[in-house]
Amino acid sequence: MDTSDLFEFKQDQEFSKLLHHDNYIDLTTAALEIARDDQPDLVFDSVHTWIRQRASELSSRVALAEDDRSLIQAVVECLAKEHGLMGNNICYHRAEGSYLNHVIENKQGLPISLSLIYMAVGKELGIEIQGVAAPMQFILRYETQAGPLFIDPYLKGAVYNEEECLIRLAELTDLSKKELSRLLKPATHREIIIRMLMNLKRIHEEQQDYQKAWNVQRRLFALSPLSNAHKKDLAAYSFKIKQLSLSIELLESCLKSCPESEWNSIKLMLQKAHSELAQWN
Structure with missing residues (x-):
């Protein structure tokens, strides 16, 4: 994809x-x-x-x-x-x-x-x-x-x-x-859907059903496309379900916008994704 x-x-x-x-x-x-x-x-x-x-x-x-x-x-x-x-x-x-x-x-x-x-x-x-x-x-x-x-x-x-x-x-x-x-104000429709998605993400992660977690994370990323955290999580799930090219593309995008403190962890994820992809090719 x-x-x-x-x-x-x-x-x-x-x-x-x-x-x-x-x-x-x-x-x-x-x-x-x-x-x-x-x-x-x-x-x-x-x-x-x-x-x-x-x-x-x-x-x-x-x-x-x-x-x-x-x-x-x-x-x-x-x-x-x-x-x-x-x-x-x-x-x-x-x-x-x-x-x-x-x-x-x-x-x-x-x-x-x-x-x-x-x-x-x-x-x-x-x-x-x-x-x-x-x-x-x-x-x-x-x-x-x-x-x-x-x-x-x-x-x-x-x-x-x-x-x-x-x-x-x-x-x-x-x-x-x-x-x-201060927290009892009505939630927006966006906030409600995000909270529902976060619940599902936690459940699928707990059950190690990474395809379903990917489906949920895709929606979370679509709602917050500038979020490095959501992009990184989608990259991680993409790796787990063997969408390796997508994982690499997302991680490379993360490197361009994430804080320097996250570079090492993202580079390690990239190294693993490239290594896995090489075995498939």
Whole structure:
């Protein structure tokens, strides 16, 4: 593969919008486009239909909600209680916990994938539920006149006010509540997709599935083409899956832009790639 082909995602219309710096995309479809890397025959319609069905179930309940908290509790009751969506630690080690079709089927997933489902159902209802890339755990934010409410889909849709949310996050991190409060702003669509990709990269690396890790890293590099770290990681995965010419091209590009402190490690990687390529030729 030539480096110019790394940025081609012709089948992925929503993901491609991010490459052109569009601020808003259909997050559900973009997440499914990522899942399709691992499931080439994935049909998106079943996920979109499930989301519309949940919105239909909720429409009258939402309309009759007495206040904002009651409205959010109705969403939680439907998705977490009636349809059983929740977190499971095993999802941190399996890619299926990031794929919306599997999350819906298995009723468990990572915080970010569960959150995307809540956001999608909310969007169908005309309710803006926003993602928050909080440290350690992705959560949701819903604005009210009395202040924001936060939802933790991983914990069966636990609902917090801001103070309660800060206490919960402080238990998971070493950060103070003051530091955490600055991190509770809504995440951009780009930030959400990058966080999802980073989760998948970690899982594939842990499982030593370097082809799948390469697929994810290619997307991360496409989103941040000036990042030497992403370019170097893509070169490393390219070496592992025997795309040696690509690995060499990426490493040579790294040498032109990386800090001098990284030269030795990159030159060593280049030496190994050239040596391996010579054995193939």
